[in-house]
Amino acid sequence: MSEFVRRLTSFLAELKRRRVYRVGVVYAAVAFILLQAVDLMAEPLGLPGVVMTVLVVAALFGFPLALVLAWAFEVTPDGVRRTEALPGESTEALPRESAGAESEGGPAQPAGARSRGLSGATIVLGVGILLAGAAGWWLLTPTGDAGVDVSEIRSVAVLPLDNFSGDAGEEPFVAGMHEELINQLSRVGALLVKSRTSVMRYRTNGERSLPEIGRELGVDAILEGSVLRVDDEVRITVQLIHVATDTHLWSDSFVRELRDVLALHGEVARAVADQVHAVLTPEESRRLARTREVDPRALEHYVRGRYLWNQREEGALRQALSEFEAALDVDPTYAEAWAGIADTYVVPSGAGLAEDALARAIDAARRALALDSTLAEAHTSLAYGLVGEWAWDESEHHFRRAIELNPSYATAHQWYAELLVALNRMDEAVASARRATVRDPLSPIIAWNLARTLRFARRPAEALEQLRRVPTGDVIIGVGAHMDLGQPDSAWTYLLERSALPPQALDDLRRLRERGLDPVAAMNQQLLERGQASTGRGGPGEGQGPPEGIALLMRVQAALDGGRTAEASALLDEVLTRGRIGGFVVDLVADPSLEPIRSDPRYQSFLREAGLAEYWGVAPCPSSTAF
Numbered sequence: 001m002s003e004f005v006r007r008l009t010s011f012l013a014e015l016k017r018r019r020v021y022r023v024g025v026v027y028a029a030v031a032f033i034l035l036q037a038v039d040l041m042a043e044p045l046g047l048p049g050v051v052m053t054v055l056v057v058a059a060l061f062g063f064p065l066a067l068v069l070a071w072a073f074e075v076t077p078d079g080v081r082r083t084e085a086l087p088g089e090s091t092e093a094l095p096r097e098s099a100g101a102e103s104e105g106g107p108a109q110p111a112g113a114r115s116r117g118l119s120g121a122t123i124v125l126g127v128g129i130l131l132a133g134a135a136g137w138w139l140l141t142p143t144g145d146a147g148v149d150v151s152e153i154r155s156v157a158v159l160p161l162d163n164f165s166g167d168a169g170e171e172p173f174v175a176g177m178h179e180e181l182i183n184q185l186s187r188v189g190a191l192l193v194k195s196r197t198s199v200m201r202y203r204t205n206g207e208r209s210l211p212e213i214g215r216e217l218g219v220d221a222i223l224e225g226s227v228l229r230v231d232d233e234v235r236i237t238v239q240l241i242h243v244a245t246d247t248h249l250w251s252d253s254f255v256r257e258l259r260d261v262l263a264l265h266g267e268v269a270r271a272v273a274d275q276v277h278a279v280l281t282p283e284e285s286r287r288l289a290r291t292r293e294v295d296p297r298a299l300e301h302y303v304r305g306r307y308l309w310n311q312r313e314e315g316a317l318r319q320a321l322s323e324f325e326a327a328l329d330v331d332p333t334y335a336e337a338w339a340g341i342a343d344t345y346v347v348p349s350g351a352g353l354a355e356d357a358l359a360r361a362i363d364a365a366r367r368a369l370a371l372d373s374t375l376a377e378a379h380t381s382l383a384y385g386l387v388g389e390w391a392w393d394e395s396e397h398h399f400r401r402a403i404e405l406n407p408s409y410a411t412a413h414q415w416y417a418e419l420l421v422a423l424n425r426m427d428e429a430v431a432s433a434r435r436a437t438v439r440d441p442l443s444p445i446i447a448w449n450l451a452r453t454l455r456f457a458r459r460p461a462e463a464l465e466q467l468r469r470v471p472t473g474d475v476i477i478g479v480g481a482h483m484d485l486g487q488p489d490s491a492w493t494y495l496l497e498r499s500a501l502p503p504q505a506l507d508d509l510r511r512l513r514e515r516g517l518d519p520v521a522a523m524n525q526q527l528l529e530r531g532q533a534s535t536g537r538g539g540p541g542e543g544q545g546p547p548e549g550i551a552l553l554m555r556v557q558a559a560l561d562g563g564r565t566a567e568a569s570a571l572l573d574e575v576l577t578r579g580r581i582g583g584f585v586v587d588l589v590a591d592p593s594l595e596p597i598r599s600d601p602r603y604q605s606f607l608r609e610a611g612l613a614e615y616w617g618v619a620p621c622p623s624s625t626a627f
Contacts (some may be wrong), residue, residue, distance in 0.1 A: 027066045031059040148242045150249060153276040155192040155219040158182050160203040161236070162226040174227045176303025177236065177261075179310070183377075184269040185223075186408035187287055190278035193408040194219060195440035196310070214243030218441060221249070223272060232258045232296060236268055240275055250275045258296040266290060287374050287405075298334050301327035305340050317344050317353060335375055338368035342381035361385045376406035384415045387422065388585070390610045395419055410440035417453050418586045424615040426457035444471055451477050456590040460484035473498050479523055484592050491519040499523075520593060556597070572597065576606040589616060 035056065158181055163174040179196055186193040194217050202213050214222050225238035239251035252271060256264040266288040273280055273288075280288070305323030308316045321344050327337035345353060345361035354360055365382035368375055383398035399416040402409060413436035420429035433450040440446050447470045454463035460481035467473050467481075475498050482491035492513055496506060512522040559568035576588075588594070589612055597603050598616075607613045613620060 024063070024067055027063060031063075035059065148245055148247050148249065150242075150275060151277045153220040153242070154190065154278075155194070156185065156221050156223055156272070156276075157194040157199050157214065157217045157219045158185060159199055159213070159222060159224040161224075164226045164228040165230075170227075170229060172304045172307035173229065173300070175307045175310075176299075177227045177234075177265075179306055180261075180265045181236070181268060183406065184265040184288060185272060186406045187284055187376075188269060188273050188278050188280060189284060189407050190280075191273065191276070191408070192219075192439065195408070195410040195443065197410070197446075198440045198442035201442060209246070210241050211243050211246045214241075216442075218438075219243060221276070229258070234258055234261055234264060236264060238268060238272075240272065258299065259293045261299060262290065262292055262294055294334065295331045298327040298330040298337065301330065302334065302337050302340065305337070309340060309344055312347065314353070317347075320344055321353065333371055335368045335371035335378070338364050338371065339375050339378040339381065342368060342378055342385075346381045346385050358385050358388045362389070374405055376402040376409050376412060379405065380409065380412040380415060383412075383419070387415075387419055390585070392419070392423060392611060408439050410436045410443065410446055413439065414446050414449050417449065421453060421456050421590050422586050422612065422615075424590075424612075429453050430457050430459070448474055448477075455481050455484065455592065456586075458484070458592065475499050475523065479519055480591075480593055483518075483520055488519060495519050495523055556594075568597070569600075572600065572602055576602065585610065 158178065161174050161178045161181070163170050165174075182193060182196055182199075185191065198217060202208065208216075210222050210224070214220075220243055222241045222243060223238055224241065225236060228235045228237075233255060234257070235253055235255045237251070237253040240249045241247065242249055254264055254268050254271075256267075270280070270285075270288050272278075301323045305320045305327065308320035308323065311317075321341065324337045324340040324344065327334055327340075331337075342361045342365035345357040345364065361381055362385040365378045365385065368378035369382065372378075379398045379402035383395045383402065386392075386395035386398065396416075396419060399412060399419060402412040403416070406412065413432050417429045417433035417436065420426070420432055430450075430453055433446075433453040436446045437443075437450050447466065451463045451466040451470060451474065454460075454466055455477055463477060463481045467478055475495060478494045478498060479491045482488070482494055496509060499506065499509070501509070509522055513519070556568050556571050559565070559571065589607065589610075604613070604618045607616055607618045608620065612618075
């Protein structure tokens, strides 16, 4: 034992003489300062997370190399040269394993033998470094265990985050974290991120495997994770799964204080983008790196408001509105809360909240954008509100800006399609509606909107095909499409089979058919009589829309179909004055059922007043015409 202690003491003394300790300490200090500096500058400079990872790995790999070089060489005034052993100490200074065995009291080891011993130690350490480097390369390489090329991942679904707090009261907060993570990741233009509506049905995952979920959503990868909040600290843990191979690609945890939660989401989004080698534009990097703080009390109200807003029911919308307003009471400069108010008033379900809902939506959206011009949701709500104001150019500007800021925002594509329909740019409208379905493939309202757009684009066969993907179908679109195809018998069959009416109402429809009434006229009359006229606007899951305007429109249609032109003419003026009601103008200018009134001078005057005459082939009037 004494011999081992003697040799260890001698070896440690030699380490000190060769300044290996000093090199190790200096190396560690310099590496620590460098890593701290990079960590502080990463967010302001928009550096990807992989930069920090590479520096840490490089520092770890370089440490043993620095020690080997310190042992083997020394810096002198004459330059760098090999460190010489002290006379008489060469055999005792090195352990037997590194310097080669030398019998006690024997002759001094030849320099060549010592060099060979040193070379052997260097080789051993070098091999260790190479193995560590290979491990680091394997960790950083963009391919997984199954040879996954992550550079081919271009679509992602973020599954609902698990609530690890164990408190059911935290569910709105976790849901808010999930939605904001989707929003931030959607800002990466190189990635297609599926909308919240489509992923929410996988909240409990059930018996579906991740590859099955991925195939249903049509994505390359799935991001799943959890949220844990303890007091004012939030931790998000996520992992990225390759769908085709069910391969775990990456996982990490991110911790921030509650007031820095906006930066937390951007940090996660940047990390995911780094992992799949998605190239960020300078603007995207700046937006994801924003570090603006938010008052935790305002954040609580906001996430609860979004949780309620996503239910899209009038009662829930009223509560959501109260939460957004409470958030603004805490922080009047909270742009996201203003955007939430705009979203609440602008959706068709929100029309019942106030008579001037459209004006309130526009005002709130403008306030949000004045505080943060990068909010795609605020641009979208403002654009949709401007459709009802006939501000076509300004509306299109904001739709385009919203899509530029968040290419994966399905609602922006959905509502932009309505604007394009009003402008009679039907091919573009269909393309925009299809893009919405790609981003939110399981949303009934978006699937319905595509069917409606196809019918307005005079593509009734495709509209009927699309309706098969809408769980509740749509009687008005289906019947109208069959009539557009010149198939009245099929229209009657569709009406009787798809109408969610009690038996007595269906019997009334059959009697109307026996009297030879057109199915559209019969449907309109039945809906009007039963107070269900508003179903023609809202679509599945979107509430009732503007009932007065739709009811009038259906009465005009019914009068035209029944040959009651005098009645239709008497109602036309009142219908035209309601063209500003939300998106009602889209139905008014594009519905094929209104073809009989397109030549009416009052209708053409309406198109001129709305600024749509040039899009619908109506000659400009030399003088102003009132209607």
